[in-house]
Amino acid sequence: MHTLRKNRPLRRIVLASAATVSGMVLLLSLKPHTTPAVAGLAASPAPSSSSSTPGTTGGSTGSTGSTGSTGSGGSSGSSGSTTGTRTLTGDSVQTRYGPVQVRVTLTDGKITDVTAVAYPQENPRDQQINAYAVPQLTREALSAQSADIDTVSGATYTSDGYRRSLQSALDSANG
Template sequence: MRAHPVRRTALTCAATVTVTVLALSLKPHHQPVGTLPPTTAPAPSSSAGAGGASSGVRTVTGPTVQTRYGPVQVELTLDGSRITAARAVQSPGGDPRSRQINASAVPALIKETVQAQSAHLDTVSGATYTSEGYIGSLQSALDQARA
Protein backbone atom coordinates (compact mmCIF):
# COMPACT_ATOMS: atom_id res chain seq x y z
CA MET A 1 0.00 0.00 0.00
CA ARG A 2 2.87 2.38 0.73
CA ALA A 3 4.59 1.85 -2.63
CA HIS A 4 1.82 3.68 -4.48
CA PRO A 5 2.36 7.14 -2.83
CA VAL A 6 6.11 6.81 -3.32
CA ARG A 7 5.64 6.02 -6.99
CA ARG A 8 3.32 9.03 -7.34
CA THR A 9 5.88 11.28 -5.63
CA ALA A 10 8.64 10.04 -7.92
CA LEU A 11 6.51 10.66 -11.00
CA THR A 12 5.60 14.14 -9.76
CA CYS A 13 9.26 14.99 -9.19
CA ALA A 14 10.23 13.67 -12.62
CA ALA A 15 7.45 15.69 -14.29
CA THR A 16 8.47 18.84 -12.41
CA VAL A 17 12.10 18.45 -13.46
CA THR A 18 11.07 17.83 -17.09
CA VAL A 19 8.83 20.90 -17.23
CA THR A 20 11.52 23.05 -15.60
CA VAL A 21 14.17 21.91 -18.07
CA LEU A 22 11.85 22.55 -21.01
CA ALA A 23 10.94 26.01 -19.73
CA LEU A 24 14.57 26.96 -19.23
CA SER A 25 15.52 25.76 -22.70
CA LEU A 26 13.06 28.11 -24.43
CA LYS A 27 14.65 31.02 -26.22
CA PRO A 28 13.07 34.49 -26.23
CA HIS A 29 11.37 35.49 -29.48
CA HIS A 30 12.75 39.02 -29.43
CA GLN A 31 16.39 39.99 -29.15
CA PRO A 32 17.45 42.19 -26.25
CA VAL A 33 16.47 45.82 -26.57
CA GLY A 34 20.10 46.95 -26.43
CA THR A 35 20.72 45.60 -29.95
CA LEU A 36 18.01 47.64 -31.64
CA PRO A 37 18.90 49.80 -34.64
CA PRO A 38 18.34 53.56 -34.45
CA THR A 39 14.71 54.52 -34.91
CA THR A 40 15.35 57.76 -36.72
CA ALA A 41 15.76 57.93 -40.45
CA PRO A 42 17.35 60.39 -42.83
CA ALA A 43 15.11 63.19 -43.99
CA PRO A 44 12.94 62.03 -46.88
CA SER A 45 13.98 63.32 -50.27
CA SER A 46 10.49 63.25 -51.70
CA SER A 47 6.92 62.70 -50.65
CA ALA A 48 4.43 60.18 -51.95
CA GLY A 49 2.96 61.50 -55.12
CA ALA A 50 2.67 60.84 -58.82
CA GLY A 51 5.64 58.46 -58.71
CA GLY A 52 3.58 55.75 -56.97
CA ALA A 53 4.59 53.32 -54.28
CA SER A 54 7.95 52.40 -55.79
CA SER A 55 9.65 55.78 -56.26
CA GLY A 56 12.07 57.57 -53.94
CA VAL A 57 12.40 57.93 -50.22
CA ARG A 58 9.26 59.12 -48.52
CA THR A 59 7.56 59.23 -45.14
CA VAL A 60 4.04 57.98 -44.48
CA THR A 61 2.19 58.46 -41.21
CA GLY A 62 -0.61 56.15 -40.13
CA PRO A 63 -3.67 57.34 -38.27
CA THR A 64 -3.76 57.68 -34.50
CA VAL A 65 -5.25 54.54 -32.95
CA GLN A 66 -6.83 55.01 -29.53
CA THR A 67 -6.04 52.19 -27.09
CA ARG A 68 -7.14 51.57 -23.53
CA TYR A 69 -3.96 53.22 -22.26
CA GLY A 70 -3.55 56.00 -24.82
CA PRO A 71 -2.95 56.82 -28.48
CA VAL A 72 -0.56 55.01 -30.82
CA GLN A 73 0.59 56.37 -34.16
CA VAL A 74 3.26 55.04 -36.52
CA GLU A 75 5.40 56.82 -39.09
CA LEU A 76 7.27 54.89 -41.76
CA THR A 77 10.16 55.85 -43.98
CA LEU A 78 10.18 53.93 -47.22
CA ASP A 79 12.72 53.74 -50.02
CA GLY A 80 10.64 52.56 -52.93
CA SER A 81 8.48 49.85 -51.40
CA ARG A 82 11.03 48.88 -48.74
CA ILE A 83 10.52 49.99 -45.12
CA THR A 84 13.83 51.54 -44.06
CA ALA A 85 12.71 52.95 -40.71
CA ALA A 86 9.71 53.18 -38.44
CA ARG A 87 8.95 55.25 -35.40
CA ALA A 88 6.11 55.67 -32.97
CA VAL A 89 4.94 59.26 -33.27
CA GLN A 90 2.68 58.59 -30.28
CA SER A 91 2.58 55.81 -27.73
CA PRO A 92 0.81 55.46 -24.39
CA GLY A 93 2.71 57.25 -21.67
CA GLY A 94 0.17 58.85 -19.38
CA ASP A 95 1.46 56.99 -16.35
CA PRO A 96 4.85 55.64 -15.22
CA ARG A 97 3.87 52.01 -15.83
CA SER A 98 2.85 52.72 -19.45
CA ARG A 99 6.11 54.60 -20.04
CA GLN A 100 8.07 51.69 -18.59
CA ILE A 101 6.26 49.07 -20.66
CA ASN A 102 6.49 51.05 -23.88
CA ALA A 103 10.16 51.89 -23.37
CA SER A 104 10.91 48.29 -24.39
CA ALA A 105 7.78 47.36 -26.37
CA VAL A 106 7.94 50.18 -28.93
CA PRO A 107 11.58 49.57 -29.94
CA ALA A 108 10.81 45.85 -30.30
CA LEU A 109 7.83 46.61 -32.55
CA ILE A 110 9.93 49.03 -34.61
CA LYS A 111 12.69 46.48 -35.08
CA GLU A 112 10.20 43.78 -36.06
CA THR A 113 8.53 46.16 -38.55
CA VAL A 114 11.77 46.73 -40.44
CA GLN A 115 12.60 43.02 -40.37
CA ALA A 116 9.14 41.81 -41.41
CA GLN A 117 8.57 44.52 -44.04
CA SER A 118 4.86 44.22 -43.24
CA ALA A 119 2.29 44.62 -40.48
CA HIS A 120 2.36 40.89 -39.73
CA LEU A 121 3.99 41.28 -36.32
CA ASP A 122 3.77 39.41 -33.05
CA THR A 123 2.33 41.36 -30.15
CA VAL A 124 4.79 42.17 -27.40
CA SER A 125 4.00 40.29 -24.21
CA GLY A 126 2.76 42.71 -21.57
CA ALA A 127 2.03 45.41 -24.16
CA THR A 128 -0.92 43.91 -26.01
CA TYR A 129 -2.91 47.15 -26.34
CA THR A 130 0.11 49.12 -27.57
CA SER A 131 1.01 46.30 -29.99
CA GLU A 132 -2.50 46.14 -31.43
CA GLY A 133 -2.68 49.93 -31.82
CA TYR A 134 0.78 49.99 -33.41
CA ILE A 135 -0.12 47.24 -35.86
CA GLY A 136 -3.37 49.02 -36.80
CA SER A 137 -1.62 52.34 -37.48
CA LEU A 138 1.20 50.52 -39.29
CA GLN A 139 -1.20 48.67 -41.59
CA SER A 140 -2.97 51.92 -42.49
CA ALA A 141 0.37 53.61 -43.22
CA LEU A 142 1.35 50.68 -45.47
CA ASP A 143 -2.00 50.89 -47.25
CA GLN A 144 -1.41 54.61 -47.89
CA ALA A 145 2.09 53.97 -49.16
CA ARG A 146 0.97 51.31 -51.58
CA ALA A 147 -2.08 53.21 -52.87
Protein backbone atom coordinates (compact mmCIF):
# COMPACT_ATOMS: atom_id res chain seq x y z
CA MET A 1 0.00 0.00 0.00
CA HIS A 2 1.19 3.53 -0.79
CA THR A 3 2.61 5.62 2.08
CA LEU A 4 0.31 8.59 1.53
CA ARG A 5 -2.86 6.46 1.32
CA LYS A 6 -2.50 5.02 4.77
CA ASN A 7 -4.60 6.48 7.45
CA ARG A 8 -1.70 8.26 9.15
CA PRO A 9 -2.15 12.03 8.98
CA LEU A 10 1.09 12.78 10.84
CA ARG A 11 3.13 11.02 8.15
CA ARG A 12 1.38 13.06 5.44
CA ILE A 13 2.09 16.29 7.29
CA VAL A 14 5.76 15.42 7.71
CA LEU A 15 6.16 14.44 4.03
CA ALA A 16 4.29 17.54 2.80
CA SER A 17 6.40 19.79 5.07
CA ALA A 18 9.63 18.16 3.89
CA ALA A 19 8.60 18.61 0.25
CA THR A 20 7.70 22.26 0.86
CA VAL A 21 10.99 22.98 2.64
CA SER A 22 12.95 21.21 -0.11
CA GLY A 23 11.17 23.23 -2.77
CA MET A 24 11.83 26.50 -0.95
CA VAL A 25 15.53 25.66 -0.51
CA LEU A 26 15.85 24.90 -4.23
CA LEU A 27 13.99 28.08 -5.16
CA LEU A 28 16.09 30.28 -2.91
CA SER A 29 19.34 28.69 -4.05
CA LEU A 30 18.76 29.91 -7.60
CA LYS A 31 20.91 32.96 -8.22
CA PRO A 32 19.88 35.76 -10.57
CA HIS A 33 21.96 36.18 -13.69
CA THR A 34 24.96 38.35 -12.89
CA THR A 35 27.52 39.71 -15.27
CA PRO A 36 31.10 39.11 -14.13
CA ALA A 37 32.62 41.60 -16.60
CA VAL A 38 30.68 44.72 -15.59
CA ALA A 39 33.83 46.52 -14.42
CA GLY A 40 35.73 45.50 -17.55
CA LEU A 41 33.01 46.75 -19.87
CA ALA A 42 32.71 50.10 -18.14
CA ALA A 43 36.41 50.73 -18.78
CA SER A 44 36.51 49.51 -22.39
CA PRO A 45 34.41 52.19 -24.20
CA ALA A 46 36.40 55.10 -22.72
CA PRO A 47 39.64 54.44 -24.66
CA SER A 48 37.83 53.96 -27.96
CA SER A 49 35.83 57.17 -27.62
CA SER A 50 38.81 59.22 -26.46
CA SER A 51 41.20 57.87 -29.10
CA SER A 52 39.42 59.65 -31.91
CA THR A 53 37.16 62.65 -31.91
CA PRO A 54 34.47 62.79 -34.61
CA GLY A 55 35.23 65.34 -37.26
CA THR A 56 38.88 65.86 -36.35
CA THR A 57 40.40 62.98 -38.28
CA GLY A 58 41.79 64.51 -41.44
CA GLY A 59 42.09 61.19 -43.16
CA SER A 60 43.66 57.84 -42.81
CA THR A 61 45.81 55.88 -45.14
CA GLY A 62 45.42 52.73 -43.03
CA SER A 63 43.92 49.59 -44.44
CA THR A 64 40.18 49.07 -44.36
CA GLY A 65 38.69 46.27 -42.34
CA SER A 66 41.22 46.37 -39.50
CA THR A 67 39.45 46.44 -36.16
CA GLY A 68 42.48 47.41 -34.14
CA SER A 69 43.38 50.61 -35.99
CA THR A 70 42.79 53.93 -34.28
CA GLY A 71 42.18 55.90 -37.45
CA SER A 72 45.11 58.22 -36.83
CA GLY A 73 47.32 57.37 -39.78
CA GLY A 74 48.84 59.93 -42.14
CA SER A 75 46.46 62.51 -43.46
CA SER A 76 45.61 62.92 -47.09
CA GLY A 77 43.55 65.83 -48.33
CA SER A 78 41.84 68.61 -46.39
CA SER A 79 39.37 68.02 -43.58
CA GLY A 80 36.44 69.54 -45.49
CA SER A 81 37.06 67.57 -48.66
CA THR A 82 35.24 64.38 -49.69
CA THR A 83 38.27 63.00 -51.54
CA GLY A 84 40.80 60.60 -50.05
CA THR A 85 40.27 58.08 -47.28
CA ARG A 86 38.94 59.18 -43.92
CA THR A 87 38.09 57.17 -40.82
CA LEU A 88 35.54 58.67 -38.46
CA THR A 89 34.18 57.38 -35.17
CA GLY A 90 30.55 58.03 -34.34
CA ASP A 91 29.14 59.03 -30.99
CA SER A 92 28.82 56.35 -28.32
CA VAL A 93 25.08 55.68 -28.05
CA GLN A 94 23.89 54.32 -24.71
CA THR A 95 21.26 51.58 -25.17
CA ARG A 96 19.34 49.51 -22.67
CA TYR A 97 21.99 46.77 -22.79
CA GLY A 98 25.12 48.90 -23.11
CA PRO A 99 26.91 51.38 -25.36
CA VAL A 100 27.08 51.04 -29.14
CA GLN A 101 29.68 52.89 -31.20
CA VAL A 102 30.82 52.48 -34.79
CA ARG A 103 33.79 53.61 -36.88
CA VAL A 104 33.23 54.31 -40.56
CA THR A 105 35.82 54.52 -43.33
CA LEU A 106 35.00 56.78 -46.26
CA THR A 107 36.93 56.65 -49.53
CA ASP A 108 36.11 59.45 -51.95
CA GLY A 109 32.82 60.03 -50.12
CA LYS A 110 31.78 56.36 -50.33
CA ILE A 111 31.41 54.09 -47.29
CA THR A 112 34.02 51.36 -47.68
CA ASP A 113 34.08 49.92 -44.16
CA VAL A 114 32.02 50.06 -40.99
CA THR A 115 33.37 48.59 -37.76
CA ALA A 116 31.52 48.30 -34.47
CA VAL A 117 34.02 49.44 -31.83
CA ALA A 118 31.66 49.02 -28.87
CA TYR A 119 28.50 46.98 -28.53
CA PRO A 120 26.82 44.98 -25.74
CA GLN A 121 28.74 41.80 -24.99
CA GLU A 122 28.48 41.51 -21.20
CA ASN A 123 26.85 38.09 -21.11
CA PRO A 124 26.57 35.06 -23.39
CA ARG A 125 23.13 36.12 -24.65
CA ASP A 126 24.42 39.55 -25.72
CA GLN A 127 27.38 37.89 -27.40
CA GLN A 128 25.12 35.47 -29.26
CA ILE A 129 22.72 38.16 -30.45
CA ASN A 130 25.41 40.60 -31.52
CA ALA A 131 27.58 37.97 -33.20
CA TYR A 132 24.70 37.68 -35.65
CA ALA A 133 23.42 41.29 -35.65
CA VAL A 134 26.61 43.34 -36.01
CA PRO A 135 27.83 41.71 -39.26
CA GLN A 136 24.31 42.00 -40.67
CA LEU A 137 24.14 45.70 -39.77
CA THR A 138 27.56 46.24 -41.35
CA ARG A 139 26.43 44.58 -44.61
CA GLU A 140 23.26 46.71 -44.60
CA ALA A 141 25.24 49.93 -44.08
CA LEU A 142 27.69 49.08 -46.87
CA SER A 143 24.94 48.25 -49.32
CA ALA A 144 22.75 51.26 -48.38
CA GLN A 145 25.71 53.67 -48.27
CA SER A 146 23.90 55.52 -45.48
CA ALA A 147 22.56 55.08 -41.96
CA ASP A 148 19.11 54.30 -43.38
CA ILE A 149 19.32 50.57 -42.59
CA ASP A 150 16.84 47.96 -41.43
CA THR A 151 16.60 46.79 -37.83
CA VAL A 152 17.84 43.26 -37.17
CA SER A 153 15.08 41.20 -35.59
CA GLY A 154 15.99 40.29 -32.03
CA ALA A 155 18.58 43.06 -31.77
CA THR A 156 16.39 46.14 -31.81
CA TYR A 157 18.38 48.15 -29.26
CA THR A 158 21.73 47.33 -30.84
CA SER A 159 20.33 48.17 -34.30
CA ASP A 160 19.06 51.54 -33.10
CA GLY A 161 22.34 52.40 -31.39
CA TYR A 162 24.33 51.25 -34.45
CA ARG A 163 22.17 53.39 -36.75
CA ARG A 164 22.47 56.50 -34.54
CA SER A 165 26.24 56.15 -34.09
CA LEU A 166 26.71 55.61 -37.83
CA GLN A 167 24.61 58.69 -38.58
CA SER A 168 26.69 60.81 -36.19
CA ALA A 169 29.90 59.65 -37.93
CA LEU A 170 28.45 60.48 -41.34
CA ASP A 171 27.24 63.85 -40.07
CA SER A 172 30.74 64.69 -38.82
CA ALA A 173 32.14 63.80 -42.24
CA ASN A 174 29.80 66.30 -43.90
CA GLY A 175 30.30 69.03 -41.29
